[in-house]
Amino acid sequence: MSPTPAAAGRSAAWLGFAADTLFAIGLTLILSLAGGVIWALIAAARGLDMATPGVLVQMAMAVIATGGTAVLLYLLRRRASDAEKMASLQAIYRSSTWGWTLLAGAAVFLGSSLVSWLFAQFTDQPTPSNMALMEQARAQYPLLLVLFAVGLAPFYEELLFRRVLFGRLAAAGMVLPGIVLSSLLFALSHEIPGLGDHGWAAMLQLWLVYGGMGAVFAWLYQRTGTLLAPIVAHAINNGVALTMLMLGLSAS
Template identity: 30%
Template sequence: MMFDRDNVYRIAPFGAYVFFMLLEDVLLKFGWDANELRLLYVVKITVVVGLLWLMRRAYSELRWPAGVSSRTWIVAIVAGIVVFVAWINLTADWMVMGESVGFDPRDDAEIDWFLVTVRLAGAALVVPIMEELFWRSFLMRWITHPDFLTVSPAQIGFKAFCITAILFAVAHSLWLAGLFAGIIYNLLYMRSGTLWSPILAHAITNGILGIWIVSTGNWGFW
């Protein structure tokens, strides 16, 4: 069943994150200004962190793996950098789906560093754990077999790989960059056997992207 306890533990933080994204879209449609909703991100990340903390004992896949070679971590870091480069370059009109409002932390051209810090911390530290628990650890394995905790990353089938990568793409306005990222993170998980590999790559991607956004003022990427 989709709503077994182990499933819910991995769906709930992601579901809360999506809920706040939808809430923001609804409020924008009802006339709220994007600047008025910036603190909603703080609430969203706080709720997700709270759920991850409350359910932390259920995440057996987050136990630190023993005997993983340094090559695994180097590959994950390089992969994260490669995804970042792809993300800021795969931006042609046909590679974009919908319209991203972005996250502009400026007040009268002055950057609100509290908002920037929360956004960077959320993107680099919270989102990778929350999303990898859902996309890779849960969904990819659940598609392979409903008793997903018994499925090792190496046993994940081609169908599960493709469905997860496509859904990951659809979840992002930069759909082609999202597809590329989904494929890379999927491969890292399946090849390394540890969820920490795609988490690290995802964190590297989001962290560098955030620094690049603040440095260049390309707020639309947020």
């Protein structure tokens, strides 16, 4: 018997998701390497220490690597159709969209705080791997940090993880697998095993925080029908966390 159209569609979606994931990893590595080569050439020409790029260079390389990957995958693999653009525009004008967005932004922040508090009862609080960069940027380029954390990062991360990766499976009716897998990749992209000095308990906490964040944003995208909703919710969460960082407070 030949597979049903629904089964064939799911199989194609799984293959597409696997290809998207591999392309994302490959492009991120290629763009990271390209950014490193460009930095090495500039540093060599100016007599700078190539081993210690400053905060501006690190932020630029992050935008090039992850942001470039997100834009390329969107354009090449999951470009929105005219119908999707129209549906998104209609969703933007619904008041419920922004009610859900505010609720999701608050839920993510409160949920992250709760996870941190629960783990703090049993173990030391882990420091996210990007905290050192955030601290340097806060001291040297606070306005640029706001642009990066509240504007750029939410845009390209939602484009990659929600539009491209989650959207691939959700479009084939596999919303729950899409939420789980895209959120797992979102968590792993923020805290890669083996690259830091965190123990497994600390890694688990950070993965729960980032994974839960990704799951809420994927749900919000599915619920509202516009990518702008998770972008704004993501920006709200980052904005609150950044405000607390600026004030020297702790989310835990």
